[in-house]
Amino acid sequence: MAVNADPSVVVIGCGIAGIAAAGKLVKAGFRNVRILEATARSGGRIQTGRLGDTVVEIGASYIHGPSEENPLFRLARDRGLLPPEALTAENQAVAMGECFPGVPNWFSSSGRKLSSERMNPALEMFIEVLDATSQFVNKKETTWASVGHFMRSEIEQRTAERWTGKDATTKALLRCAISARMKEECSANAACTMNEVDLLGFQTYKHLCGIDCMIPGGYEGLIGRLMSELPTELVSYNRPVRCVHWNNTDKRETAVMVECHDGEAIAADHVVLTVPLGYLKRNHSTLFSPPLPGVKSLSIQTQAFxxxxxxxxxxxSPWWDTGIEVIYFVWEDEEDIVDQVTDISKFWIRKMSIFTVIKSSESHVLCGWISGHESEYMESVPEDDLRSSITELIHRFTGNPQIIPRRILRTQWFHDPWTYGSFFNTAVGFSEKDMENMMAPLPMEGSHSQPLQVLFAGEATHPHYFSTVHxxxxxxxxxxxxxxxxxxxxG
Ligand SMILES: Cc1cc2nc3c(=O)[nH]c(=O)nc-3n(C[C@H](O)[C@H](O)[C@H](O)COP(=O)(O)OP(=O)(O)OC[C@H]3O[C@@H](n4cnc5c(N)ncnc54)[C@H](O)[C@@H]3O)c2cc1C
Incomplete structure (x- = not known):
């Protein structure tokens, strides 16, 4: 497609959204495109690191729903980046949301390994109730305060009806296992508690078919490939933007001027802003001049990251069974269905209930998942304290004081000054109207000034696939x- 003008476009942020926008514009014939990126690298929340010799994903891990309908799957497949099993028709046909596949290992806070058969009813109950939330798809209202409130009530009712034949100890243990699974769900939603996730908003996320897969060698491999297909010099690194001056009415100049932290001023006809919602929430009042229209800034403040x-x-060496993919830690003293801790500074580690096994032939690495305020607190725990908390936790649950982690690496997305968190979630108060406001270009409808001065992209502006790379x-x-x-x- 050829364009009939040569407008200057500045894309702010070189994560996947920025790369996608710039790439498509360049392919369409736009010659005056550049990306300004605050950091020294491309990829944003796609970042691959190493722990010793093991490749680990600091940011996104999975391609969710890897099947033909998913454009990210197609991009990775066409570049030969996917493992053979992800390419099979059977894998692509599986509808499974974000559940982790495979038989888990279970350990309890009294240092016992619990049998999978015994714990299965907890997982089955959890999945059944999570699936039951889909009855609210396309509903306009509900009296339920949140996903958490609905699920807890359903779990109480269904376990009272169905688990009558089980002894009290087993029932109590299974309830604690449900808590472990509930904390995992918090991680999938980057939520403090499922009581803060909006039940109707939760249904706006659309699952694609396909068993979640990873990119062997690292997600950043995809970024490298996409960047290699763009003109060199397209991106200016270490170039954080301080302010987007828009609505310039002086006809001799461009409508927008982008002011960088280093003082450089870049004239543009259009800006595509892809900074994370977390960054926008903290900086929107100074990032735009004139300030954003009230409705847009209100939506940014209301929506959650x-x-x-x-x-x-x-x-x-591994202390888990060969071939397993997931380990759960079950706190036996949790009476209610619990997904957050009361005293974060003392008990933050209780929030980390699930560990995934990183596939590697040579090393034995686990990834513990932790969300919410407990996760934010964890980021600033001193290195030595972090190590001793984790070591104590593993000793307690395995009952084996000989196990010592050789190396530890934590991610710190809340303290990342260009992100301030991990991803969007449909917290209570979510509304589709707010999402529309967030993605609406500036000037907003009804204005007579030059259209499409500032366009908004990024994960948090997708109405159904928010929180994902695709x-x-x-x-x-x-x-x-x-x-x-x-x-x-x-025409
Ligand atoms: C821990 C974690 C796990 C995740 N797991 C998955 C997963 O398994 N699967 C999945 O699909 N998704 C996952 N995600 C979400 C996924 O990573 C994001 O949805 C996606 O990468 C966002 O891309 P983006 O381009 O919108 O934003 P980003 O990748 O954040 O890109 C925005 C860019 O803007 C830059 N920037 C910010 N401020 C400025 C400024 N003032 N000036 C210039 N540049 C600026 C940033 O440095 C960044 O490079 C995960 C995210 C995290 C944090």
Whole structure:
């Protein structure tokens, strides 16, 4: 497609949304495109690291729903980056949301390994009740205060009806196992507690078919490939933007001027802003001049951006069963269905109930998942205290004081000054209207000034695939398409 003008476009942020927007514009014939990135690297929340010799994902791990309908799957597949099993028709046909597959290992806070058969009813009950939330798809209202409130009530009712034949000890243990699974769900939603996740908003997320897969060698491999297909010099690194001056009415100048932290001023006809919602929430009042229209800034303030972190731990040898993919830690003293702790500074580690096994032939690495305020607190725990808390936790649950993690690496997304959290979630107060406001270009409808001065992309602006890499990718393409059709002669 050829465009009939040569407008200057500045894309702010070189995560997947920024790369997608710039890539599509360049391919459409836009010659005056550049990306300004605050950090020294591309990829944003796609970041691959190492723990010893093991490749670990600091940011996104999975391609969620890897099947034909998922554009990210197609991009990775076409570049030969996917493992053979992800390419099979059977894998692509599985509808499984974000559940981790495979038989788990269970350990309890009294140092016992629990049998999978005994704990299975807890997982089955949890999945059944989670699935039951889908009855609220397309509903306009509900009396339930949140996903957590609905699920807890259903769990109480269904366990009272169904678990009558089980002894009191087993029932109590299974309830604690449900708590462990509930904390895992908090991580999937970067939520403090499922009591803060909106029941109707939760249904707006659309699952794609396919068993979640990873990119062997690291997610950043995909970023490397996409960047290699773009003109060199497209990106200016270490170039944080301080302020977007828009609505310039002086006809001799461009409508927008982008002011960088180093003082450079860049004139642009259009800006595609892809910074994370966490960054926007903290900085929107100074990032725009004139300030954002009230409705847009209100939506940014109302919508939620949560924290989910990972703690990677390497061991000399595995203390889990061969071939398992997931380990749960069950606190036996939790009477209610619990998904948050009361005294964070003392008990933050209780929030980390699930560990995934990192596939590697040579090393033995686990990834612990932790979300919410407990996760935010964890980020600033001194290194030595972190190590001793984790070591104590593992001793307690395995009953084996000989196990010592060789290396530990934690992610710290809440303290990342260009992100301030991990990803969007549909917290109580979510509304589709707010999402529309967040993605609406500036000037907003009804204005007579030059259209499409500032366009908004990024994970948090996708109405159904928020919180994902494929969602972010699609928003970049969406905003590029908006500009392309603006400059494409009709007919
Ligand atoms: C721990 C974690 C686990 C995740 N797991 C998954 C997963 O398994 N699967 C999945 O699909 N998704 C996952 N996600 C979400 C996924 O990573 C994001 O949705 C996606 O990468 C967001 O892309 P983006 O381009 O919208 O934003 P980003 O990747 O955040 O890119 C925004 C860019 O803007 C830059 N920037 C910020 N401020 C400025 C400024 N003032 N000036 C210039 N540049 C600026 C940032 O440095 C960044 O590079 C996870 C995220 C996290 C944090």
């Amino acid at each position: 949560g924290t989910c972190n990972k703690i990677f731990m390497e061991f000399d 969602g972010a990718l699609l928003t970049g393409w969406r905003e590029a398409d908006r500009l392309i059709s603006h400059y494409t002669p009709r």
